[in-house]
Amino acid sequence: MVRILRGLAHKYFSDEEAVILFLLLVTGTVFIIWFGAMLAPAIASLIVAFILQGLVSKLNRMGVPELIAVIGVFVVFLGVLVGFIFGLLPLIWTQLSTLAGEAPRIIRELQSYLEVLPQQYPHLVSAESVNTMYQQISAEVGHLTQWLVSFSLSSIPDLVALLIYMVLVPILVFFFLKDRRVLVNSFARLLPPQRPMMVRIWHEVNLQCANYVRGKAVEILIVGGVTYVAFKFLGMPYAALLSLLVGLSVVIPYIGAAVVTIPVAVIGLFAFGWGSHFIWVMVIYGIIQALDGNVLVPILFSEVNNLHPVAIIVAVLFFGGIWGLWGVFFAIPLATMLKAVFAAWPVKESPPPPAIAE
Structure with missing residues (x-):
């Protein structure tokens, strides 16, 4: 066993950089697992900035100055975010609430469809399996409807947190885009000079x-x-x-x-x-x-x-x-x-x- 472990270490970790990179990956994974929920706005902002950086780089290659490209891309991002929050999100929430209100009618019609299956396909579908499927669907729809109905004053703390995130995420995205080189260089100083x-x-x-x-x-x-x-x-x-x-x-x-x-x-x-x-x-x-x-x-x-x-x-x-x-x-x-x-x-x-x- 010791000889096998030594062979694996020689094959994959003989380079000093490989050992450092392995430790960084393990540390980063553990850090995200433990603190991921707390740092969710920062992680989401980093991912959004990573996506938008492609547009900034393309504008730079077209001759647009760095700061102008960052501001332009950030304004487009804000426009899309505002359009989603005040345009698409209310429409989706309204349709979801309407769908939950029509759930009982859909369940009744679904029951009528399911009740016919044992008569048409007696060798494939049994009445017991249809009843079990109907009960499971009814339970899931009931849970969804109950969740929508309970979304009231008790959800104010979550709404406040969501509003805070809506303010923090755009600010973090802007600074991740604007100071990308500074942040990357600061992290690079912690690594070996020859890498x-x-x-x-x-x-x-x-x-x-x-x-x-x-x-x-x-x-x-x-x-x-x-x-x-x-x-x-x-x-x-x-x-x-x-x-x-x-x-x-x-x-x-x-x-x-x-x-x-x-x-x-x-x-x-x-x-x-x-x-x-x-x-x-x-x-x-x-x-x-x-x-x-x-x-x-x-x-x-x-x-x-x-x-x-x-x-x-x-x-x-x-x-x-x-x-x-x-x-x-x-x-x-x-x-x-x-x-x-x-x-x-x-x-x-x-x-x-x-x-x-x-």
Whole structure:
């Protein structure tokens, strides 16, 4: 066992930089696990600034001065944030509350659909399984309705915290953009002066994660916007709420699309019934998903090393188990970062075994 551990240490940790980088990764992970909730505004601001830095760099390459580019990008970010808070968010909340109010009617209609299944498919569906499914759906809808009803004066502390975050996040984003070089240089002073391996890993991680995170932000806007226009044209109820879910579903490949298809199909079914209108809704939705996976994703992520579907599912389960919903959203960027780190990690090959004298 000792010989095996020595071999692994010689292969992966023979470089001093590798040891320092390993300690930094472990320390950073433990720090985020323990203090992630407390530093949520700072972490969110850092991610937003990381996304916006791509626009600042493009403006710099076009000849725009650094400060002018930062101010311009920050103003655009503020405009999008204000539009979301005062435009889209109230609409989504209204539609969510309306959907919760119509939940009893949807449950009754769902019961009528489910009760027919044992008669039509007696060998596949039993009455007991239908009753169990109906009770589970009713319980989940009841929990959602109760949560919406209880959202009142008791939530004022959470609203105050949310308002504080809404003020802190834009301020932090501005300073992360404006003083990016100063902050990076301050952190770099803590590292060894000669760090070629760390610089190589940083460039690889920056390339992969920057392309992925910024590409996902653009993909969310395009998929969500196109879905909203299509659903409004088709007269789909709760178009803003469903388009938001469809847009966010691209964050989790494979799993997100499969999960979001269920509410789209259920609401479309109860809005239009079994008919041509419902079929058109699902066809258009399927076309959007197909164009996203076969056209938009290859264009946006041409420079990103794609992860295997098994790696994506494992990352979602692992990081979701550690950080909950935030871990699910950032599972793919974190997995991409780890892949980039492993790809650039220095590996020292073991010397060949000595030849046996004949």
